[in-house]
Amino acid sequence: MKVDIYSLDGKKIKSVELPKQFDEPIRDDLIKRAVLAIRSAKRTRYGAKKEAGKRASATISKRRRDYKTSYGKGIARGPRKIMTKRGTQFYWVGAFAPNTVGGRRAHPPKPEKVWEQRINKKERKKAIRSAMNATTNLEIVKKRGHNIDYLPLIIESKFENIKKTNEVKKTLIALGLKKELERTQKKSVRAGRGKSRGRKYKMKKGPLIVISKECPLRMAARNVLGVELCLARYLNTELLAPGAVPGRLTIYTEDSIRVIDEKKLFLDNPYVENMK
Numbered sequence: 001m002k003v004d005i006y007s008l009d010g011k012k013i014k015s016v017e018l019p020k021q022f023d024e025p026i027r028d029d030l031i032k033r034a035v036l037a038i039r040s041a042k043r044t045r046y047g048a049k050k051e052a053g054k055r056a057s058a059t060i061s062k063r064r065r066d067y068k069t070s071y072g073k074g075i076a077r078g079p080r081k082i083m084t085k086r087g088t089q090f091y092w093v094g095a096f097a098p099n100t101v102g103g104r105r106a107h108p109p110k111p112e113k114v115w116e117q118r119i120n121k122k123e124r125k126k127a128i129r130s131a132m133n134a135t136t137n138l139e140i141v142k143k144r145g146h147n148i149d150y151l152p153l154i155i156e157s158k159f160e161n162i163k164k165t166n167e168v169k170k171t172l173i174a175l176g177l178k179k180e181l182e183r184t185q186k187k188s189v190r191a192g193r194g195k196s197r198g199r200k201y202k203m204k205k206g207p208l209i210v211i212s213k214e215c216p217l218r219m220a221a222r223n224v225l226g227v228e229l230c231l232a233r234y235l236n237t238e239l240l241a242p243g244a245v246p247g248r249l250t251i252y253t254e255d256s257i258r259v260i261d262e263k264k265l266f267l268d269n270p271y272v273e274n275m276k
Contacts, residue, residue, distance in 0.1 A: 003136075005154050005254055010174035013156060016254065019261035022136055022152075024129035031134075032244040034127035034237035037119040047111030053104030056081045058095035125266045127237045132266075134246035145204075146249040147179035157255040160215040165223045172207070172224075180206060180249065184226025205242045210235065212255035232256040233265060 001022070004012045058079040061069040068082070068090065078100065080092035094100035119127075134140050136152040153175060162168055172181060184206035190199060206226025211217060213231065221227050230239050240248055259265070 003152050003154055005156055006175060007156055008158060008162075008171050008174065010171075010176065016154065016257060018136070018152070019257065021129045021260055021266055022133050024126065024133050026134050026137070026140070026246060027127065027130045028244075028246065030123055030127040031131050031237055031241050031246050033117075033119055034124050034131075035241060035244040037117045037124070038236060038238045040115050040117040043115040045111045045113065045115070046109055047113070048105060048108035052108070053098075053102065054096060056095040056102065058097075060092065122268050124237075125268060128235060128240065128266045131237050131240035131246050132235070132250075135240060135248060135250040137247065140247035141249055144245060144247040144249075145183075146207075146247075147177070147183060148249055149176055153249075153251045154257060155251060155253055157212070157253050159253055160211050160213070160217045160255065162220050163216040165220050168217070168221045168224060168227075172227075175251070177207065177249075181224070181226075187225065205248065208239055208248055208250045210250060210252045210256045212253060212259045232259045233263070235266070 001018045002015045003018055005014050005016055007013045058081040060077070060080045062071060062077060063069055064071045067088065070077070070080075070092075075092075078094050079096040081095040082090050083093050084091045095103055097103045098106040138148070138151045141148060141151060155171070155175065159171060162171065169181065172178075184204045187201045187203045189195065190202050194200070204226055206224075206228075209217070209221060209227065209229045210232050211229060218229050221229055228239065240246070240250065242248060
């Protein structure tokens with residue numbers, strides 16, 4: 001499919017053939033599996049300390065002639081710890097057992113639990129190609145809430161050499177993304193407990209810019225709220241379809257399209273030199 005390439009002023013300068021990676025049918029089910037696999041790998045394992053709730057010296061005898069016996073007391077047989085004593089009389093408090101104050105949990109979270117979900121290599125690549133195709137579909141991208149009038153968005157490679165944040169904003173506005181930038185500039189305070197856990201603000205997902213190599217644009221564009229950058233070879237389904245919903249507004253540079261095509265990224269052929 002022939003697509004237009006835009007200059008930094010938003011004017012069409014030439015056209016290019018999209019690589020075959022963009023011809024993959026859109027598969028919502030595969031995209032969701034791939035995103036969940038990425039997210040599950042990011043989860044941190046957690047669990048209770050093995051001795052938690054078991055450190056109290058809690059025991060109780062059921063025998064008739066023992067000194068610390070509960071025989072004949074008419075009390076339950078749960079393990080107890082002694083708080084005070086007077087001769088053979090004891091003041092016990094339940095401990096150790098799951099139903100007691102300070103006792104262990106019956107089924108605590110265990111750090112050896114495996115959270116990671118696996119996905120086949122071919123399915124993962126197919127999901128990425130599917131998500132890439134969704135970024136060229138205007139109807140799907142608008143359904144996600146993005147403000148854009150035409151797709152796909154491919155910009156000349158000079159864009160990667162921009163060093164100023166202001167210039168990045170001017171270029172995005174020239175491409176017709178003024179309303180999109182206004183939408184992503186708003187951030188709200190989270191309602192729940194996450195405010196005190198390092199995620200106080202909620203921000204909307206804006207454009208994803210795909211670049212071919214490390215360049216000044218990475219530093220210049222990171223201060224634009226909602227905008228993310230990614231090297232072409234590091235593209236994944238979560239970046240292209242946040243929340244497992246395909247159709248993120250994505251801007252490709254001309255060189256990134258060339259890299260995807262020449263290095264045959266995300267294709268199933270395992271013998272391509274790039275994929276070794």
